[in-house]
Amino acid sequence: MAVAALGTWAWLLLCQGFFWRTDVRLPHRTAPDRAASRGGRPGRAEPERWPPVAVVVPARDEAGVLPRSLPSLLAQKYPGRAEVFLVDDGSTDGTGALARALADGHPGGLPLTVDSPGEPEPGWTGKLWAVRHGMALARDRTDAEYLLLTDADIAHDPDSLRDLVSAARTGGLELVSQMARLRVASGWERLLVPAFVYFFGQLFPFRRVNRPSARTAAAAGGCMLLRTDAAVRERLPDSIRQAVIDDVTLARAVKRGGSGRIWLGLADGVASVRPYDGLRELWRMVARSAYAQLRHSPAVLIGTVAGLVLVYLVPPATALAGAATGNWAAAAAGGAAWAVMTATYVPMLRYYRQPPWLALTLPLTAALYLLMTVDSAVQHHRGRGAAWKGRTYP
Structure with missing residues (x-):
């Protein structure tokens, strides 16, 4: 044995796939401001045109984390047009009203629309039902070329959206996803959270995911930048409406139905603010x-x-x-x-x-x-x- x-x-x-390595990260851009702040480290060029983006945030009973996550989206320093659509999925804790109040407290940030789709139809998970509604709102009100699907507990650095779009645009990627850095503060989080990402990488080695010729496909649902035409081509999220593990299922659909060019890596500027202070919460997750x-x-x-x-x-x-x-x-x-x-x-x-x-x-x-x-x-x-x-x- x-x-x-x-x-x-x-x-x-x-x-x-060298799953144990942690150097699969978005390359740094070569814009002068970033080059100076990074000590002139080499990176990729920025796109000549910044496409419009719609940010879709499904949220159910997230009043406890929104004050630390939503303002980071509204404060994105994105050179193109971007708009945030928060979909209140039947919350009972005032999530929608709090989101509007947070937007009022951040004038000059990205525009925010808050709406609710009602209870999901049979055969749909609640999150994908909310994502579907948010994507429909984005189609009706914007001409977004990319959709940023991000969870309500995820906080983004000011350049996060810019980095994601730059990677997708210059790399010809249909899906760019970052594994958000989860919170590690309590004893149970120290014991279990790093291992959660370690095991995920062992199941879905990032280098294989990022290889167009490999069958392995995965994404991290907390932060996924998706080309709108890829979503239309694969009828997303309708075609995966019953998926409990929706992020991996979405990545498989995009990779197998298109060019195979998707990307997954660890995040430097994307982090979860959700606490898991006890074993029970982590166990249920x-x-x-x-x-x-x-x-x-x-x-x-x-x-x-x-x-x-x-x-x-x-x-x-x-x-x-x-x-x-x-x-x-x-x-x-x-x-x-x-x-x-x-x-x-x-x-x-x-x-x-x-x-x-x-x-x-x-x-x-x-x-x-x-x-x-x-x-x-x-x-x-x-x-x-x-x-x-x-x-x-x-």
């Missing part, structure tokens, strides 16, 4: 979609559990058991696998500004994610799967 785990980690280290990622297949669930045990739990178990019983071959193989596992996690911890020693806790974190995945399957078979903010989807 120790040798099998070591062989698996050798393959992951070298053959899984993962469990609501984990079984959907496994296509609701018991066989795939069994294989996933076995894989998680082999990859993350066997190395420390065999290293410690081998040392305790004098089986030094098992201890060496298990220890080597644990060392590779730990080393691949350190770059993500550095990205989140966490101490490297936390990499030693990755087996414990993986065990928690294993339990979340099993719980996701249990809740699904009890008819409570994919439950989020008062809604449960079949």
